[in-house]
Amino acid sequence: MSFVRAFLLHVLLSVALLASPSITLAQEAPPAAGGSVATTDSFAQIVLEMNRLNGMNTLCMSPSWPMDSLKSYVMKTLIPQGQTTVQVSGELVAKRLWQLFPCPFSPFRPDLRPATAADVEGVWLYPEASQKLRYGPKSEVTSPFGNLNPVRCDALGLYPEGEHRQMFIAGKPMPCPFRTAADMDISRKNPRVASWAMPRPGSLSVTRTDVPDHIEEWDMFVVQKAFTFASVQFEPGDLVGYLRREKGNDTGASQQFRHLKRLPSQ
Numbered sequence: 001m002s003f004v005r006a007f008l009l010h011v012l013l014s015v016a017l018l019a020s021p022s023i024t025l026a027q028e029a030p031p032a033a034g035g036s037v038a039t040t041d042s043f044a045q046i047v048l049e050m051n052r053l054n055g056m057n058t059l060c061m062s063p064s065w066p067m068d069s070l071k072s073y074v075m076k077t078l079i080p081q082g083q084t085t086v087q088v089s090g091e092l093v094a095k096r097l098w099q100l101f102p103c104p105f106s107p108f109r110p111d112l113r114p115a116t117a118a119d120v121e122g123v124w125l126y127p128e129a130s131q132k133l134r135y136g137p138k139s140e141v142t143s144p145f146g147n148l149n150p151v152r153c154d155a156l157g158l159y160p161e162g163e164h165r166q167m168f169i170a171g172k173p174m175p176c177p178f179r180t181a182a183d184m185d186i187s188r189k190n191p192r193v194a195s196w197a198m199p200r201p202g203s204l205s206v207t208r209t210d211v212p213d214h215i216e217e218w219d220m221f222v223v224q225k226a227f228t229f230a231s232v233q234f235e236p237g238d239l240v241g242y243l244r245r246e247k248g249n250d251t252g253a254s255q256q257f258r259h260l261k262r263l264p265s266q
Contacts, residue, residue, distance in 0.1 A: 041067075041071075042090070043067075043071045043074075043075075043093065044067050044071070046090055046093050046094060046097075047061075047067065047070065047097065050094055050097055054098075054253070055138070056103065056136050056137045056138040057103065057135075057136040057137075057138045057139050058098065058102065058103060058136055058139075058253040058254060058255065059097060059098060059101055059102070059103065059136075059253075060101055060102065060103040060104055060105060060106075060136060060137075061097070061101045073100075074093070074096055074097065074100065077096060077100065078092065078093070078096060094251075095251055095252050095253075098251060098252050098253040098254070099252050102242045102253075102254035102257070103133075103135070103136035103137070103139075103254065103257060104133045104136070104137070104229065104230065104257055105229055107219065107221045107240060107242065110224070110225065111223060111224055111225045111226075111227045111234070112221040112222065112223060112224060112240065113221060113222055113224055114201040114202025114220070114221060114222075115198075115201065115202060115204075115220040115221055115222040115239060116198070116201050116222075117198040119220075119222045119239070120158050120196075120198065120204060120220055120222075120239060121158050121159070121160065122157075122158060122181065122262050122263075123155065123156070123157045123158075123159075123181035123184050123262070123263045124155070124156045124157075124158070124239065124260035124261065124262055124263060125153075125154070125155050125156075125176070125178055125260065125261050125263050126151070126154035126155075126156065126258055126259060126260055126261075127232075127259065127261060128151070128152055128153065128176065129232060130232050130259040131143075131150065131151050131154075132230070132232075133229075133230060133232065133257050133259060134151070134256055134257055134258070135256065135257070143170060144256075145168070145170040145171075149170040149171045150170060150171075151168060151169070151170050152169045152170060152171065152172075152173060152174055152176065153167075153168065153169035153174075153176035153177070153178060154166070154167075154168050154169075154258075155167045155176075155178040155183075155184055155187075155263070156260060157181075157184045157187060157188070158196050159188075162195040162196050162197055163188070163192060163195065163196075164192075164194035164195050164196040164206055165184060165187040165188060165194070166187075166194070167184065167187050178263065179263070180263055180264050180265065180266050181263045181264065181265050181266075182265065182266060183263070184263075193208055193209050193210040194206055194207070194208045194209075194210075195207050195208075198220075202219055202220055202221065203217065203218070203219060203220070204217070204218045204219075204220045204241070205217045205218075206218075213247060214247070215245055215246050215247045216243070216245070216246055217243075217244050217245035217246070218241040218242060218243055218244065218258075219241065219242045219244050219254075220239060220240075220241045221239065221240050221241070222237065222238070222239055223235060223236050223237060223238040223239070223240065224236060232259065234259065235261070237262060238259065238260060238261055238262075239258075239259070239260040240257070240258070240259055240260075241257065241258040241260070242254035242256075242257055243255045243256040243257075243258075
């Protein structure tokens with residue numbers, strides 16, 4: 001985690017130096033497609049620097065999005081309703097870019113909506129075919145168990161009363177043994193050390209008794225309409241998640257992505 005902390009501090013210091021202590025940006029009507037903003041614009045400088053340091057790693061923005069349209073979209077999320085101007089720091093703009101454009105794709109799309117506790121309760125499988133999306137395309141990390149140990153099977157149980165269970169298989173290729181929710185029952189024989197809660201729709205937190213000062217917060221969304229991304233099929237009822245906060249990361253930059261499919265009961 002020390003690497004993550006140093007990496008994120010470097011990013012924010014770079015942004016702060018570019019933007020100075022604060023910048024004033026005016027809310028504006030969406031410009032015509034194809035417009036652009038000169039790179040002397042503070043917002044454009046932040047975007048360029050964020051892409052240079054984080055592009056396709058923890059930040060995935062479409063390169064075809066005109067800069068002025070991007071600025072209008074982002075600033076509308078920062079300016080309170082009824083105001084036309086606001087002073088925002090470069091750090092705040094950077095954090096908002098991370099929030100809006102995590103990898104592998106932005107969750108702010110009509111195909112998704114924030115998940116509720118009723119949506120996420122159950123037993124889930126993170127398919128092996130979707131594991132390629134866990135980290136950004138240019139991330140140096142490809143597996144939480146080391147790049148030589150790819151995840152072959154990742155089953156997650158979010159049971160009633162906050163009971164949290166998870167089982168991984170990593171390394172050599174092998175069939176995943178979790179085909180039904182009942183296959184995860186074996187994990188419930190172990191002492192319970194993890195709990196889940198949803199303090200509000202779209203936000204899932206995990207606490208642990210076996211890891212001191214554990215921090216784990218996910219943005220969770222449920223698929224409303226089928227779509228395909230990078231040859232991976234997302235079906236209605238699937239979950240997508242973005243790990244927004246963990247120890248050493250309080251910027252909101254998503255460090256991991258998950259795609260979950262519900263396992264049948266039997």
